[in-house]
Amino acid sequence: MLIAEVSYRPVFAMRGRIPALRDLVQGMRGRDVTQLQQALAEAGYRRGSDREGYFGVGTAAALKRLYEKLGYAVPTVPGRTSAIAKNEAEKASGQDIGAAGGGKRDQLVMAPKSEVMFVPSFPARIVTVSDSVGTKISKDLLKLAVGGVRLIGRLNPSEGDIVEPGHVAEVLIEEDGSRHRAAVAKVGDLVTPKAGSKIRQPPYIPVTFKAKAPWKAELNGKSAQITVTSAATSDEVLTVPLSAITAPADGKTSVTVITGSGERRRVRVAAGASADGYVEVTPEGGDLREGDQVVVGR
Incomplete structure (x- = not known):
């Protein structure tokens, strides 16, 4: 869940389809609050008696436990906890219980948009890191790719008619010499690199391969030699x-x-x-x- 630390503060990933567009502060409502509550529950931190979509004391306590588990202080902003308590009491009773007492200026729990990255599904992996330790962040720090590791080969266009989904393939990982059995899952459309590109690449057809078990994360980024068997004979042939x-x-x-x-x-x-x-x-x-x-x- 924890994917980076910036200026001694955490950046962690949670499941959700709504991007972190605003800082979520105790007392707020909305679909993004519901998403935060669901993500916290998935991690094992329940919202207590808070209603779905309302950032109350239960959600605040859940978020605090998460930060403590990660080893960081939970972010807070100045506010009046008495106003939060009044709001929750009115919801529970269905009556207007009058103005909240003066109370002291307290701190409300917050989920900063700078520290939470919502991704639509897991597993997810970091594919690029734009800056290094000790440098000032000048652009997007991280880019994540969701889903498991995928194996995509490049097929010579002249052989596009003889490779079909279901054909058996043998995958040789060049780095360690390991071999894996796979099958053609999808044959894509012809890709022609743009003219004037700095990296000269010939046209190719992308082919996606699948194995019986998901590809292991350690294979990510490694080069592979793929041999596809489109037809085979039972005996020796001329x-x-x-x-x-x-x-x-x-x-x-x-x-x-x-x-x-x-x-x-x-x-x-x-x-x-x-x-x-x-x-x-x-x-x-x-x-x-x-x-x-x-x-x-x-």
Whole structure:
């Protein structure tokens, strides 16, 4: 929950979809107060007898316990606790009990917007930190990414038609050599980097992969080599380099074989599964065997 400390004060994350747009002070009402109460309850700190959406003494006590647990003093602002007590007594009785007594100037508990970051879901992880220790904060200090670690690969556009959701993949983490089984979850649309970009990148198709168990947090940011199996054969097959396949004007796929005497002969083939620059072939009109030399394009 605690994600940073700025000038000896905490910054912590809590679940909620409404951004922290104002300082929440004891005595306030609103949907953002309800969100704070729900977030505190999720962390184990109940609002006591406070009504939902009202920042009363119960919510203040819950917030105080949270800060104490984190090791910080709860923030306060000057105010009159007698006015808060009067307000709560009127709510409980349904009657106007008159003006509150003079009372002393006291301190009201506050949840500063600078110390609370609401995120829509957990887990969440820090993806960028803009400044370092000892420097003055000049822009947004932190950026969080919600949800678990995702694995997204970049597919060559020429292979976009052969990769589909459900295809099995093997993921090799280059840093430690560990291997993981995964499957294609989603094939995205073609991404073409903007012209004039400082980092030159070729067009690619983003592919999202999923595993049986969630990806571990320690894999975040690590490079991976992904091998996708779009088709597989049960037995050994005859293959040729992909560049050896030709389709002349007659539209019949073939390869050109070089004989022992240096002559060339065309052999019609049916192409099958392909991987790593090779394609499965089945001769349909001629003799083609393991060890034959074939002409490849350049």
